[in-house]
Amino acid sequence: MKRILLTTLITASELLAMESIEVAKKADAMTSGFESSSAQMEMVLINASGEQSVRDLEMKTLEGENGDKSVSTFLSPADVKGTKTLTHEHLSRDDDQWLYLPALKRVKRIASNNKSGSFMGSEFSYEDIGNQDYQKFTYSGEAKEVMLNGVACYQSERVPNEVSSGYTKEIVWVDKKNFLLQQIDYYDRKQELLKTAKFSEHRQLQGIWRVGKIEMRNHQNDKSTILTWKEDKIKVGLTPREFNKRVLKN
């Protein structure tokens, strides 16, 4: 009888435990399906002594099976107003990326192999801002069940597939209840903790979950950046035509 009970308990425990990859797939599914989006964002850069600088930007995104396409337009500070970046992400090769400098009317292709470069001087890198598709990472083992700031979470470890990534591993916390991303710890090439991103103000738009705020803290330089979505619309009917190089000069 004891043996049967023990076997039942082990089986139940196995059924409850989730593979990290399964958690990642479910988390991905919660935010997929937005088709296209248009967002007004505010980025507050805070240096080690607490000084702040604000950047406003507009970001349009088109969801794609092999990677998203996006156009970011800087609205402030005034000296960079109108500067645009166009990104065509690819799951199997380096992204295509162009920069438009309005003062010179110049469109310049930029090397996007190294994803760890700072995005507009913030603590976000280009790979943090880009698509977080689960297929871009390798997961191993089962997700741990842990508490994070009073929220029951699945904790798993993932390794970026791209050799050009600035990270060697990432620890990810996902809410057990709704599979929404709560936190990511990023480890640098020396395997040391570099940054922590905290995701909050999640909201549901037309059945799709969207994040409203990300606080990124760099543990090595004490700087941080807060990215807030001031306005966010999804399924706005954007087409591939609106992510052509032509849009940069408009």
Added chain:
Amino acid sequence: MNKFIAISTLLSSILMAEGSGYISQEFVDTTVEKVEGFYSSIGKDIEYKGNIGVETAYLRHNMNGKRDNQSAIRFEADGKYQFKENQKFVTKVKALYDTNDNKRRYFDINDLYFQHDFEDYNFLIGKSTRFWGAMEFYNQSDTFNTKDWLDNPFDYESKIGAWNIAYTRFFDDSELSIIVKLHEEKQAMQERRSVYNFLPTAYDKKLDTDSDNEPTIYLKYSSSIDKYQVDYSLIYQNGYDEQRYMVQKTSRDTNISSMQQHAYNVDKFIGFGTMVRGDTLYKTELAYTSSHDDKVADYAQGSIGLEHTLYGIWNKMDVGLIAEYYKYKIFQNHRFNAKSFGKLFDDDLSLGFRLSLNDISSSEVLGGWDIDRHNREQLFFVEYDTRIEDKYKLGVSYQHLTPKEDSSFEKLDSVMVEFGYYF
């Protein structure tokens, strides 16, 4: 115009109602609401930005009779009025007021055009500036606009707008443009006491041309090969060349001689492109010009270069390393060559760097060293830019020019400080 009609109508309505004694609070509220609604609808469609600032330069040289300083107030503003979803007016103005040089007291409209975008094509008419090229320090392909010599003559990005009509047809990964430049712009020069006036005699900005200022036609095709991360453009130009030679002219009235620019006709074929491999951007520009003028040799220009970026070298800083080589080759030795046109980049190697500090002020340092392999002419520069309190920018630059061996001066050093308010 609509704005004035609407305001006039509303004001007339108020005055008429007031005069007749029938004005009511409801009427006033409705009117205010209409005015506010009108302004907010217009406001949504207008985008503008600009800056106003001061610049001052100290110059060290051994040129007789030339000033050793130059200071000016600068104002630049861009405006875009998107009055329908696919129609817009664009304008860009520049004003400069130099404290000493009265030639550098001017107001220019560099962009003033109307653009109508259709699904697969667009149409532009008016005055505009364009950028063509791939290199960082100098662009042999950038032939559309005349350079503004009243500004810093070493700043190749300072241009004079050109009146043109353009039609562009868009395809999936490419575009084809037909551009007709209607008029050749004159090139004014700083006054004689400026170190940037290199002419030994008086200069008259009047433009002398082969024919009576005929239009110049450009046919431009641009495309991308995404698989190899390549972007390229091909241009055919028929009309006036971007470079001009000097001719001596004597005024009939005053009998005084002066130098004037002469614009001549050419057929030009241009190609430029970039390719990304890893963290490196490779670039090239090529051009062949067949001159219609007996004094000017047919010539070819070519440049190759690369920019390799090292990310996060220290505390998030990125550094881009730049190397470029430029060549200008003529095909008839007895005719005018690059030196006749004052071209600096005829057999030159340029090395440079761009250091992005990635701090909250977006501070950046750009440095470069250009060496003429033939006559050992050298240009060294370093520039620092930073933002202060989100609205202000400070720029400090140093430039050192070692002229060719037979030059009339030994060296030219300049230190410039620029401070501007951006809105």
